[in-house]
Amino acid sequence: MIRRITIAFICTLLLQTAVAQVKNKTLLFIGSFTGGKPDTGIYVYELNTSTGKLTHRSTVEKITNPSYLTVSPNGRFLYACTDTKLPHNGSITAFSIDSINGKLSFINKQSSGGENPVYITVHKNNRFVAAGNYTGGSVVVLTANSDGSINPFSQLIQFSDSGINKVRQEKAHIHSTVFSPGNDFLFLPDLGADKIRVFRFNAKHVKPLTAFTNYFVTTTPGSGPRHFTFHPNGKFAYCIEELGGTVAAYRYRNGKLDSIQRIFSYSKKLEAYTSADIHISPDGLFLYASNRGTEENTISIFSIDQTNGKLALVGHQKTDGDHPRNFCIDPTGNFLLVANQFTGNVVVFKRDAFTGLLTKTGTELNIPGASCLQIRTYKTR
Structure with a gap:
């Protein structure tokens, strides 16, 4: 009996030691503009x-x-929108991620099929990459291989609508490509046409996008x-409206968006607005723009x-820089990090989980042209 207890005790100690040696490593990936x-x-x-x-x-x-980045759901690969804001078609570049040392290794590169790709996302099965060409006004889908490499695009859909702002909305401008919670629909906010386009996504097909009945929402x-x-509960969705300086809230179900609210995002009225990014805290209690x-x-x-997904303003936090193009919240919800493009700095804020308010931590990076932040936590020994 004593021997059994001793063996059990030793096994428990070994298990606790093994668990203690498993650490979480959180990597921050920063994309930037390099002056072309x-x-x-x-x-x-x-x-x-x-x-x-x-x-x-x-x-x-x-x-x-490399102005916009995304990490594959399995955490093994990073994909970047590259050759952006140039007078020719942009590209999508693939890298493998060494999560132990925090290093990236180039895999390959393919054309995005249009000018100025600004957003990229990866299907949950890690086999499809979808990107939006802002200047080109199109969405493109590329297939990805098991080693992370990407193939020439298998599907490209061109849009031709325009909006009332003759300077900013002279044609279609796809500004993001976002999968639904079930990854069975793809949502495409079109800044140029004042629409959120919706397509069915069938992962069994090489050309996975098909038109959905009434496949857009007019904003x-x-x-x-x-x-x-999308909200973590999958019931609500939110869109930042760049030219309106507003956030639109929707009820979501099976590919359909129903408007429930539109709320002003700026701290004061201005002649023109340029809202940029939007994220929800991991606990689903607060939205940041x-x-x-x-x-x-x-x-x-x-x-x-x-209960109803509506927003109530809590406050505003200065970003300590110019042009906060992008930001992220770390998986623990403890910190919010902002990329200020024009001043080339990344600022770290502490997030209060109860009030949602932000305070500076004193940590700041000098990153010329900082434009995108992506964050991922890995388990390492």
Whole structure:
């Protein structure tokens, strides 16, 4: 009996030791504009999710304008919109991720099929990559192989609508490509046409996109829908409207969006608005939106009614930089990080889980042309 107890005790100690040795490593991937020429463009840092400190791990050089990034659902690969904001078709570049050392290795590169790809996402099965060409006004789908490499695009859908703002909405401008919670629909906010386009996504087909009945939602004229996100409960969806300086809330079910609210995001009225990014805290209690402009440069903070999905303004936080193009919330919900493109700095804020409010941590990076932040936590030993 004593021997059995001793063996059980030793086994318990070994198990506890093994568990203790499993650590979470959170990597921050930063994309940037490089002035339209090959240069250092992607930066990898490790985030301490207790203190908010950032430690440099690696960079990717000789890359042109990797302005938007995404990490595959399995965490093994990073895909970047590259050759953006140039007078020719952009590209999609694939990298493998060494989560132990925080290093990226180039795999391959393919054309995006249109000018200025600005957003990219990966299907949950890791086999499809969907990107939106902003200047080109199209959506493109590429298939991905098991090694992360991507094939020439298998499907491209061109749009030709326009909006009432003759300067910004002269033609279609797809600004994001977002999968539904079940990954069976793809949502495409079109800033140029004041529409959120919706397509069925059939992962059994090489050309997975098919038109959905009444496959778009018409937004307020001149609003310019930009980025889009779903609530963790899958019942609500939210769109940041760049030209309107507003956030639109929707009830979601089986590919359909029903409008429930439209709320102002800026801290004050301006002649023109350039809202940018939108994210929801992991607990689903707060929504954050970035508002650009020299007179603004804030993150707006909203509480979310868990019953009806409506938003209530909590406050605004200055981003300590110019042009907060993109931001992210770490998986623990402890920190919110902002990329200020024009001042080239990434600022880390501590997030209060109870109030949703933000406070500066003192951690800040100098990243020229910082334009996109993606974050992923890995389990390591």
